[in-house]
Amino acid sequence: MKASVKIATVLGIPIKVHISFLLILPLFAFVFSINPEPFGFQGITPDILNYALSLLAAILLFACVLLHELAHSYVAMKYGVKISDITLLLIGGVSSMEEIPREPKQEATMAFAGPFVSIVLGIILLGVNWIFIVIAPVFEGGAIYRLLLILGSINIILGIFNLIPAFPMDGGRLLRAWYANKMTYVKATEKAASVGKMFAIFMGLIGLLINPWLIIIAFFVYIGASEEARSTTTTVSLENVKVGDIMSDSIISVPSSFTVDELQNFMFEKKHMGYPVMDNDRLVGIVTLTDVRGVSPADRMAMRVEDIMTREVITLPMDADASDAIKLMSRKNIGRVIVTDNDSVVGVLSRTDLVRALTFLRE
Template identity: 60%
Template sequence: MKTSVQIGYVMGIPIRLHISFLLILPIFATVFSIAPEPFGYENVEPPLQYILGFTTAILLFTSVVLHELGHSYFAKKFGVKISNITLHLFGGVSSMEEIPRDPGEEGKMAFAGPLVSFIIGGTLLLLNFGLSSVLPEFTESYPYRIFFIIGTINIVLGIFNLIPAFPMDGGRILRSWFARRMSYIRATQRAASVGKFFAVFMGLIGLLINPWLILIAFFIYIGASQEAQSTTVSVTLEKYTVKDIMTTDVETVNPSMSIQELLDFMFEKKHMGYPVMEGNNLKGVVSFTDVRKVMPEERSAMRVSDIMTKDIISTTSDTNASEAFKLISRNNVGRLLVIDNGELKGIVSRTDLIRTLRFMEEEAS
């Protein structure tokens, strides 16, 4: 199921709307419409009341996109590829292939988002102050209220994102500070610990003040844990190439094999996925997930060629093992075929990579 829709490009970056954003947008529009001034339009007659509320909500999320574009500008400047920017329930997320390892680069990239929010907020509030000083009646106009609302929220957004709760912007700035003084893995773990502390603290405050803070705290805590784990995996695997980890004695299956025969073969060999070969020609790849889609009574009649995946995700033997792990995670597959110059050389699985990590952990302990 498609969970997001693309609405355009900015700086060559696809901008997407997640389904959760489409649910939260009317809520924000309604809140702005019924809230008392100066943060809402309670005293405005319908339908203008709701038009202003919807406009303010759109401008708010436009500010969020600009915040993310601030991160993305520096990320692209430092050679990081941005897959997309997605607006969802809790704001916006820039999907980056990786975070710059250089502490200075990461610090600048992390601070760029809050800086954009401060610039937007400061400009709108100064504009309000200047116009209301020259034209006192301006304070009674709708533009004044819109500028005030969006300006104030951007200032709050910038401050909130600078809280050192990893993996928020402030947490990434904190990691860049730690990374100047210790290894990158240790810096990440330190920043993640601080982030978890703030998440717990925020959750406790949420119990007393606002339940939304509990939900935000939950996502910060999970995000900090996942980021620490992901960084540990990436940095550790960078010491190896796919050739060091892959299995070279690869079991293959024929496209004419029945699904039942394939299932028996899987049970015997204890592997969950296999390249499909016809002679020396690679035709595709088939996994237990593909088999499960076939009804038991149809497995004797159907062939591997009927269910195999022809869109093969592969790598080369000299690829860094960390990049192979990212490729597996990004495509949500269990294994990669290792192909050099059109020839199948081996297979590397998620299990192979995790096993290597565990060996490294044992050696380090």
């Protein structure tokens, strides 16, 4: 995910923080510092202790969100799903999975794991707080008491809130798993997405009256439901289509010796945005219009394609599923892949080819 920085690796999964997380962290700390007892540190002196406790609470809160996402990821990995990373964002955490398990029981288990961990963690924190109060009543109202109460309460709220059947939240995924026992995976996704959108609209209306944060959450839920439904329909539709059936087999390549100026003119003539770079019938790279734009007009006569091309070319065999191609393009953020057969270049598959195939499949 762009604008994200890796901070650690847990269970072999890269943990990243998005710039939005860095913006929201001080805001959470500020809210905790001005809120009165029991869900804030107002009245704690000196002020430096108040701010330190507030920042600690904000950091630990997002650590709890990370545990929530790690629970999802751990279960998913048990089912053979590869986790690219976990990113902490403005609205919480996101686990980047190559694919959600299609088996309803597996998806339900994975979806429930996060809320379960949050609720259990919340109960443990509140339980420890209660024990401390019983042992030492003077503990009640103090800084540690407030910290445990804040974290325990929010974790329980987080767990319960995520069980709301608003797809693509955890509760929505549980709903899809239930639907998937009764209908096709695509239909189950569409049903769950429709319910998620209704909840998002309702949440947004409530937010207008109570809390503007609900409007932000509702927006992400609505967009997420729409995107997930579209992505699932696209992926499933292309699963039985082979790359070789929809690729462009008229290969237009350029030599690495072309100047960038010659390449620009060639692109203008042929009307394509990217080309494989071939030397003596051997694939040596790929070059796109973006690479050309990275060179100033004054240098385009002197620089050659070999100076700007991408040498690590992403390829797919022609017997691969088209669904694998669209996942690969999304994961690598590229617009085309080179298609090979026994190490020979036989075609190019672009997003346009995939869209065209989907159009025919939906007719």
